[in-house]
Amino acid sequence: xxxxxxxxxxxxxxxxxxxxxxxxxxxxxxxxxxxxxxxxxxxxxxxxxxxxxxxxxxxxxxxxxxxxxxxxxxxxxxxxxxxxxxxxxxxxxxxxxxxxxxxxxxxxxxxxxxxxxxxxxxxxxxxxxxxxxxxxxxxxxxxxxxxxxxxxxxxxxxxxxxxxxxxxxxxxxxxxxxxxxxxxxxxxxxxxxxxxxxxxxxxxxxxxxxxxxxxxxxxxxxxxxx
Amino acid sequence: xxxxxxxxxxxxxxxxxxxxxxxxxxxxxxxxxxxxxxxxxxxxxxxxxxxxxxxxxxxxxxxxxxxxxxxxxxxxxxxxxxxxxxxxxxxxxxxxxxxxxxxxxxxxxxxxxxxxxxxxxxxxxxxxxxxxxxxxxxxxxxxxxxxxxxxxxxxxxxxxxxxxxxxxxxxxxxxxxxxxxxxxxxxxxxxxxxxxxxxxxxxxxxxxxxxxxxxxxxxxxxxxxxxxxxxxxxxxxxxxxxxxxxxxxxxxxxxxxxxxxxxxxxxxxxxxxxxxxxxxxxxxxxxxxxxxxxxxxxxxxxxxxxxxxxxxxxxxxxxxxxxxxxxxxxxxxxxxxxxxxxxxxxxxxxxxxxxxxxxxxxxxxxxxxxxxx
Numbered sequence: 056x057x058x059x060x061x062x063x064x065x066x067x068x069x070x071x072x073x074x075x076x077x078x079x080x081x082x083x084x085x086x087x088x089x090x091x092x093x094x095x096x097x098x099x100x101x102x103x104x105x106x107x108x109x110x111x112x113x114x115x116x117x118x119x120x121x122x123x124x125x126x127x128x129x130x131x132x133x134x135x136x137x138x139x140x141x142x143x144x145x146x147x148x149x150x151x152x153x154x155x156x157x158x159x160x161x162x163x164x165x166x167x168x169x170x171x172x173x174x175x176x177x178x179x180x181x182x183x184x185x186x187x188x189x190x191x192x193x194x195x196x197x198x199x200x201x202x203x204x205x206x207x208x209x210x211x212x213x214x215x216x217x218x219x220x221x222x223x224x225x226x227x228x229x230x231x232x233x234x235x236x237x238x239x240x241x242x243x244x245x246x247x248x249x250x251x252x253x254x255x256x257x258x259x260x261x262x263x264x265x266x267x268x269x270x271x272x273x274x275x276x277x278x279x280x281x
Numbered sequence: 282x283x284x285x286x287x288x289x290x291x292x293x294x295x296x297x298x299x300x301x302x303x304x305x306x307x308x309x310x311x312x313x314x315x316x317x318x319x320x321x322x323x324x325x326x327x328x329x330x331x332x333x334x335x336x337x338x339x340x341x342x343x344x345x346x347x348x349x350x351x352x353x354x355x356x357x358x359x360x361x362x363x364x365x366x367x368x369x370x371x372x373x374x375x376x377x378x379x380x381x382x383x384x385x386x387x388x389x390x391x392x393x394x395x396x397x398x399x400x401x402x403x404x405x406x407x408x409x410x411x412x413x414x415x416x417x418x419x420x421x422x423x424x425x426x427x428x429x430x431x432x433x434x435x436x437x438x439x440x441x442x443x444x445x446x447x448x449x450x451x452x453x454x455x456x457x458x459x460x461x462x463x464x465x466x467x468x469x470x471x472x473x474x475x476x477x478x479x480x481x482x483x484x485x486x487x488x489x490x491x492x493x494x495x496x497x498x499x500x501x502x503x504x505x506x507x508x509x510x511x512x513x514x515x516x517x518x519x520x521x522x523x524x525x526x527x528x529x530x531x532x533x534x535x536x537x538x539x540x541x542x543x544x545x546x547x548x549x550x551x552x553x554x555x556x557x558x559x560x561x562x563x564x565x566x567x568x569x570x571x572x573x574x575x576x577x578x579x580x581x582x583x584x585x586x587x588x589x590x591x592x593x594x595x596x597x598x599x600x601x602x603x604x605x606x607x608x609x610x611x612x613x614x615x616x617x618x619x620x621x622x623x624x625x626x627x628x629x630x631x632x633x634x635x636x637x638x639x640x641x642x643x644x645x646x647x648x649x650x651x652x653x654x
Contacts, residue, residue, distance in 0.1 A: 093628060097508075100613065107612040111349045119354040 131210030148234040150205035157197035188222035303417035350611035377542035389443035394547035397436025411592035422483040444539035452535025456526035463516040469633035470510035487570035494569040522613035560602035
């Protein structure tokens with residue numbers, strides 16, 4: 056057809072940048088004959104129409120989902136990113152070691168981590184994992200950068216609220232050590248002291264770019280009224 | 282040359298002596314102005330009802346067909362399967378702000394969509410929907426059709442010119458160039474049918490196809506004429522692949538960039554009714570109009586076909602062509618301006634002339650099928 060076929064093309068040489076470089080000589084463009092052009096055109100138009108018609112004739116190919124009606128059977132794809140979650144193991148313990156990789160990786164400062172020295176373990180433990188849903192762009196950088204696979208993106212997307220300030224979450228259910236640190240504590244009585252429950256985020260949410268209470272303002276965190 | 286219609290064909294036979302609304306109004310004129318005026322009023326109401334009804338149906342259909350071509354469902358929310366979506370959209374358009382841009386030519390800007398819609402309405406007048414559903418049946422029908430369909434672009438040109446917007450102007454000029462070019466090919470294709478049927482009157486053209494539609498009967502000449510007609514008229518009504526007057530990737534929305542509210546709705550409506558008109562005229566000229574599908578010699582089959590009323594036959598044929606045009610739209614990419622001009626002046630026009638010449642030979646030597654007598 057009209058495409059350029061390098062196999063049959065004439066090979067020449069061109070003096071480029073001090074050396075002779077073999078080049079393909081482009082063939083002169085051949086205009087098709089009048090009638091063959093018409094018939095080729097009609098044939099290709101019919102071929103195109105044959106491609107599109109089956110989509111109309113087979114409604115099973117429709118990909119649209121009727122969302123509110125199919126809520127009971129709705130299944131989101133694994134790769135769909137709608138919300139950030141901490142991963143918990145079978146005993147309900149998170150895996151976050153407070154290395155702050157995610158916080159540093161976040162391009163717009165939507166993650167703020169608060170840590171404290173654990174009373175039992177004496178190590179840095181997660182106190183608050185604050186995630187700002189209102190400024191998150193779901194770029195997945197925090198998940199892919201986490202060295203301990205403690206974070207994941209899930210597909211639950213129904214988070215509509217009437218107040219933007221409700222879109223700030225504490226992702227951790229408890230303040231305390233991660234699973235590996237937890238296992239090192241062997242005394243049953245001391246284990247009970249490890250975790251303190253954490254409520255969903257209740258602190259103030261500055262809209263005008265001020266730092267959040269108790270959390271340092273970071274470069275890149277949102278400025279101005281979002 | 283005209284064809285005596287065999288009286289065995291009931292649908293055709295009933296057509297003798299029918300009176301269109303226009304002829305009724307004319308014959309009632311000696312009796313009194315009032316009666317005549319009532320017929321005219323009835324015609325106007327009928328045309329407006331047709332305009333609104335077909336417009337609503339076609340816009341809904343277009344969106345559904347578009348959806349299904351793209352693996353979507355189309356409108357599903359307003360009413361069952363979204364059948365009231367167009368009604369909702371119409372109400373929305375009617376209550377929108379009627380806007381005339383700053384330093385636009387106000388008079389022309391307001392006038393343009395009405396001109397566009399007027400041409401469409403004038404064409405609906407002559408469309409033979411069935412033997413009894415035709416408002417006016419004039420003896421120069423084909424000339425009227427070509428003249429008025431060229432007049433429709435007047436509104437587009439005025440709208441683009443008066444908008445005081447370069448995109449609108451470019452779009453309008455493209456529409457003008459397009460219709461000047463493609464009108465010729467469409468007319469050449471229609472002339473083939475005029476040669477075969479020997480009349481310019483639309484009702485007689487339909488009657489002349491009682492023995493077989495012109496697209497079958499003419500040794501391929503009819504097919505070529507139909508293909509030329511459908512290409513040229515798709516270009517005339519500015520639909521994809523010939524929608525360069527409103528090419529949104531280049532011209533925002535072309536000639537109706539500056540239109541909103543009801544006057545945009547008029548342009549929109551005119552465009553969709555024009556699609557119906559093109560399909561209707563294609564059915565009238567090539568597919569036997571409201572004639573039922575008959576196969577010679579199969580009396581039982583023909584009787585079954587006669588069960589469907591003529592207006593349903595017309596609707597089926599026009600609907601099939603409408604679907605074809607929509608199919609084009611959701612399959613083909615848009616032509617560039619120079620490609621479009623090349624297609625018309627270097628391909629369609631010479632092919633159309635040769636086809637007309639071939640048709641003349643076919644008619645001269647009576648080579649067409651089912652010639653009978």
